[in-house]
Amino acid sequence: MENAKEYYDKTSREYVQKWQDMDRQSTFNASFYFRKKIMETVLEMARVEKNDRVVELGCGTGLVLRELLKKTGRVFGTDISPEMLKRVQDSTLKDKKVVIAENFLEADARHRDAEVLLMPNGISKLDLPKNYFDKMLSVEVLRYVDDLENALCNVAAVMKMDSRYIFTITNFWSSSLFPVKFSIRKILGLVNPQKELLQYFVTERSIRRYLKNAGLEVVEFRKMGLLFAKPLIKKFIKNQAAAEKIYKLDKALSGKPILGKFADTFVVAVKKSASL
Ligand SMILES: C[S@@+](CC[C@H](N)C(=O)[O-])C[C@H]1O[C@@H](n2cnc3c(N)ncnc32)[C@H](O)[C@@H]1O
Known part of the structure; x- marks a missing residue:
């Protein structure tokens, strides 16, 4: 976990640059298109309403917060990496009033004009x-968390009875084969935590079990x-029209019982179990 903090503290500027370059480049980028679809899906599942209090856990440089601000006036974000949070302030949302604080309750009361409140955490x-937030999100964060069940218990502990947590997580059986290859390298001792970001993957069964143990209901x-996770297929997606066709097919196939086992990303919305 500290590995993620160190990694993102070191590479926050590259992260900003990478997404800016993808946004600006003239040639079509299938990974960028798919990433936007993931964000759209999370936001659709969150059903954010104008006055909802929304927090992203692991907000990074604020790319999801930027989209959230189109739906609600004020957003909250936390991240393990203070450097990533600084990039929200000086890069992604530099046109907004962004406050980085140590305590949300205090900052919320003190900075009524802030559009973005951030906290290193x-x-x-x-x-x-x-019992403070109506919606909680995590986009591309939980794959860096080793003690996932504990993290989900922590989320459940602060959720309101009628709130939702929507998150993405990477499937161990992804058709990209990345998780399988990474895990084999890890077992063989070929992953160097000093140089490389550690990653953790789930199966549908394991994530459902963690959620249940954490008192969360899907x-x-x-x-x-x-399809989008397959490098060979991505190579053939040269423009928006092709991407849209493949995306439609991807959506249909990823939802099928057997093929769905090899989907790359799970997007899950949960609430607190009534028995809690
Ligand atoms: C791939 S970035 C995603 C950032 C943002 N959610 C987005 O979609 O652009 C992963 C982020 O998760 C953060 N992160 C990793 N482990 C975390 C943890 N245990 N708690 C909070 N944030 C964490 C990293 O610092 C990084 O900013």
């Missing part, structure tokens, strides 16, 4: 006010990226 030691479980 890791999901494994979550320090959020209880409201919606979508699977994405059966």
Whole structure:
């Protein structure tokens, strides 16, 4: 986990640059298109309303917060990497009033004019006010969390009874084969945590078990990226029209019982179990 903090503290500027370059480049980029579809899906599943209090856990440089601000006036974000949070302020949302604070309750009361409130905080030691947020999100974060069940318990502990947590997580059986190859390299001792970002993957069965143990109930479980995760297929997606066709097919196939086992990304919406 500290590995993720160090990695993102070191590479926050590259992260900003990477997404800016993809946004600006004239040649079509299938990975960028798919990433936008993932964000859209999370936001659609979150059903954010104008006055909802929304927080992204692991907000990074603020790319999801930027989209959220189109739906609601004020957003909250946490991240284990203080450098990533600084990039929200000086890069992605530099035109907004962004406050980085140590305590959300205090900052929320003190900075009524802030559009973005940020707090350095890791999901494994979550320090959020209880029963405060209507929607909680994590996009491309949980794959860097080793103690996932504990992280989900932490989220459940601060959720309101009627709130939702929507997150993405990478399937171990992804058709990209990346998780399988990474895990084999890890077993063989070929992953160097000093140089490389550690990653953790789930199966549908394991994530459902972690959620149940954390007292969370699945409201919606979508699977994405059966085709988009395949480098060979991505190579042939040269423009928007082709991407849209493949995306439609991807959506249909990723939802099928057997093929869905090889989807790349699970997007899951959960609520607190009534028995809690
Ligand atoms: C791939 S980036 C995604 C950032 C943002 N959600 C987005 O979609 O652009 C992963 C982010 O997760 C953060 N992260 C990793 N482990 C975390 C943890 N245990 N708690 C909170 N944030 C974490 C990293 O610092 C990084 O900013």
